[in-house]
Amino acid sequence: MSIIIRKDQWINLAIIASTLWFIWFASSHFDEYTVRILNNIAIFTILAVSYNLINGVTGQFSLEPNGFVAIGAYVTALLLLDGDAKSYQFDIEDPYPWVLALHANFIWALFFAGLFSALLALTLSFPVFRVRGDYLAIVTLGFGFIIRILAINNPEITNGSLGLNDIPEFSNLYWTGGIALLAVWGILNIVNSKFGRAMKAVRDDEDAAIAMGVNTFKIKTFAFCTSAFLEGVGGGLLAALLTSISPDLFTFFFTFQLLIIIVLGGLGSTTGAVIGTVLVIGGAEWMRFLDEPMNFGFFETPALPGMRMVVFSVILIFVMLFAREGIMGKRELKDLFKKAKK
């Protein structure tokens, strides 16, 4: 390795440095509301880029994020809460002794959150990738659903629908932003390697990929487990940000929001997923006006709570029909600059 840093590496360093500076600036200057939204954006960036890896890059349509995020959140919460905090909370049933004994610091908690999700993904991949594609969608949808049912019906571990409270608030912009940066970097590294190429090949033409000697089962499983790992970590960060989790947080709405993000950003584009996150998470706050009465000057509409969700689904359909590529298409931000130079 040479000491001389190439031009594109300079650019990467500049991006990383300015992001870190922004994190520092934001956490010391912005008000808490803005910081919270930035935290949400950082966490959803992690979730979106990892969801995009299986859905966009590998082209395997899955609907799992709510399930893995839930697992990550619960694992983290159980590891962060100490025995006393747990035994005081459990109200429906007494917790199992081993549940009380669980304890770890934040880094290990996040790691185990990811690991646990990834292992579950590995188990799921065997039935699902035995057959092609489509079944993944329904199985993962069912999986998210089962996770919620398990969380509700095992109060000895999860405290049932009451959920877990008083989780130590470890998440801050340094954690969420830092891990988001790592996640984007790691995913881009995967995409720009033989594994990323194989994932795209599976998406474009699975038979042809097999004919090139690609072990498509392995590639799909890699993508699925990587997604699950990061979703677990994201769930852990979310739990440590909210300090309180319960099964009703992890419904299909959660997945739907991520789906909008990656479709809008451009399926298959990692930087697109980041842009989509900023637009959707930021935009959802901005779009609050849709739920309120609207005054068009000559005519006032009544308040229509829920209108936001209608608009979201219409956006999703329209993007698919008329702008199938989303904002970034399958390109990355880098490619745009390349074009501009020519």
Next chain:
Amino acid sequence: MILELKNVTKKFGGVTAIKDTTFRVNSKEIYGLIGPNGAGKTTMFNIITGNYEATEGDIIFRKEPLNGLKPHAIVRRGIARTFQNIRLFKSMSVMDNVLIGFDFQAKYTYFESILRFPRFFGEEKRIKKRAMEILEYFKIAEFSEQKATDLSYGQQRKVEIARALATNPVMLLLDEPAAGMNPSETEELANLIKSARDDFDLTILLIEHDMKFVNQLCDKVLVLDYGKTIFEGKPADAIRDKEVVAAYLGDFVSHD
């Protein structure tokens, strides 16, 4: 002898697509598989490449049976293929298409790629160099950064063959390589296949309709009709064979 099919039969439900077929392909040979539409040629390819499992019979490649192996494992043993209708990876550049062929040859792990270990850079450099050499051989290096599907039809064929060669095969299976090409393109392709055989030490098994192309290129042909072998031998002799002519005439009458 490099590939041997012994008494291979393939049934789909009640339909017998291939019936008790036996043939051998020798090393460095260009072997043609011909026959009218629906004769079972592509099915034969799919059996060799492991996409279908033979109902009966054995496939022996370099003295080892291929039965039961997964398609990607068969590729790794040295059998590469192209498709009847070109199937390039449409979102990827010409270079990336060819690099897919190096997938199992680049020796670095998933974690090494995530964390960008030195081995990642070394291996990527190596396979990119090799890919460039193949592209140069096929005279399409100048398009390497273009989207594969933006190329002309003839060039896309070349990319597909280049991509197959990237897997470093011993044997290459070409499914109607000349389909949809004009005579001069066909001529060029025939020469290219011949020289590739010599330069890459290949054995080639190909499916083709164009008898002129087959005549010019193949050392030996096998004629199939409704899953049955009706002729095996030199292409020049095949044209004179009564049964072959009957099968083809019948084919012409019914389809063209």
Next chain:
Amino acid sequence: MYLILEAIYHDFKKFPKKYANFKVNFSNITDCNKNQKGEYMRKLATLATSVALLASVSVAKEIKVGAVMPMSGPLAAYGQVTYEGIEFAHKLQPTLKNGDTIKLVLVDNKGDKVETATATTRLISSDKVTAILGALTSTNTAQTIAIADKKKIPVIASVATNDKLTMKRTFANRVCFMDSFQGEVVANYALKDLGLKTAVVIVDQAQVYSLGLAKAFQKAFKKGGGKIVKKIKITSGDKDFKAVVSQIKSANPDFMFLPLYHPEASMIARQSKQIGLNKPMFSGDGVANQVFIDLGGKAVEGYMFTDFFDYSAPPTQKSKDFIAAYAKDTGKKELASFTALGADTYFLLVDAMNRCADPSDSICVNEQIKATKGFEGVSGIINMDKSGNATRSAVIKVIKDGKAVYKTTVNP
């Protein structure tokens, strides 16, 4: 990247800054005071407070009160009904004794936890509210409290009944009774007044409310000498209870206790009648609405449930006035319990603020909320305790001829 984020940041900034924000933030100063930062700070604080007092006499301030409510999403129906009460109460009493006006800031949380957290943070850090009302369900209220407690902003919950909610919290309050009280009311009423000795309990695993109420009931019922012959778990969203009611029929209890919400309770009532199971049925306040009677039809005749309040028997002068004003404004005489409780969160807050020298001092407001005794609310007399829980009466109603009829009031 930074440019985009900054653009968005400015966009957000515009949002809460719609209204001029000239209020001095006193909570910070009192904060310093508490932290014993030295004589100088204390003096400064005293000075600031007296200046503020002077200012409040001369210029009426605007005090912001936040409301976090599910106005859309699956809980929208409940959120809307509750907010109606808060809004109407605000309309009736928009100013404090000292002339300060109250501004309500409503933020929709879609019934979602992430949004609840964002909404609560926004209310505290951008809108600088003095107190927060709501968040409806126990899980979302817990989320709001978790954030507000750290910022020392009092929260008053309207209908979050889970016992654990206010534990270990300084700034959590509620105007409703707790699950444990409601469970006791039902158990005692069934045992002593109706003489029912055996019960089947159907508990909805997915609802915090159901779990808490079922637990409290079981405890009280066993203590009073009753016997739980069977406990059946269901999940909200279920429609088919044929297998459940068959089991109850063979268990043959004296009565059924269904601490459920109206969709499941009504289906169970209907399917019980279909197989000829005609045991008395009892629920908590989860079925206290007209939709339950509509859904249940003839099958819910004779169905009993506890409630906070009944508009046909107004417990206080304030409720009479409120109902009259409400009827005049909306044309509806039937005041829903949730609306009454929503109104009470607001009235209780205003009452506490009136007793503070500086009504925008969150800590004082919180202390005064907890010191409230004998407060005449729309939904009844409310006594608050140190932990922020309300002691109040419950009413028992029975459904007769498609209408919920007041039966009796149970005092704690």
Next chain:
Amino acid sequence: MNFLEFMQQMVNGFSLGSMYALIAIGYTMVYGVLRLINFAHGDIMMVGAFLGYFGMAVLDLPFVAAVVLSVVGSALLGMLTDKVAYRPLREAPKISLLITAIGISFFLENIFNVIFGGTSKPFPVPAYMEEIVNIGGLTLPASALMVPAVTLVLLGAILWVLYKTKYGMAIRALAFDVNTVNLMGIDANKIIMIVFGMGSALAAIGGIFWAVNYPSVEPMMGVLIGLKAFAAAVVGGIGSVGGAVIGGFIIGFTEVVVVAFLPEYGGYKDAFAFVLLILVLLFKPTGILGINFDKSRF
């Protein structure tokens, strides 16, 4: 548990199973012709139930007229979704289709939520359907007998259409190869439209039955039922109408049996369909009467 109670549970399972079956048929047929998991199908069922409610409670129509309104309306809606959201994407990657399907599903749920509100609406069940019938000690509402009976009649009709008419033949052919259908001189798009119409009409009937048995309608009612019906279609073998019916009954009976005989696992009732789905994928990926689409596509 005595024999009578056992029989009671069996009738319950039969009634529940036939409702799943009616909805599963739509999934299986659409999957057959388009290889698409039509996520919006469950919501079409919800629309069917709502149209029935609208017809009776708002327009004051008699039950049968409301059923006709619901069936026709849902069939049109099904065909419309195909035309608007799926047809423009015939050549697009499958993932785009799946995403629009989710979009349509969410759109229907939310637009009904905005129009009618999220609270359950009481479905006005005609009195004769609520009448209690007593057969040898079994007490049943009349609807519990009517649902399976109508299902069987409809199933017969569907099979007749599929196997005895030109269009049915085309539908079956389309499941294997688009070209064959074009060779038959039939427009594949027309066939797909018919499939959507038929599937949606059956879903509407399923929705009305659901509303009759559990007389409340709400915008989210189609989600879970739809998912379970899809699981039923996969268990039975996706692409096969007979399989969808068998799968529907299996899921229906499993649910009833779980709640009746393993009450402590009652909370897991909804999870069983998916567990069954995963097991089927593990051991018999093509389902009970399945067609191997992977191979036929190659």
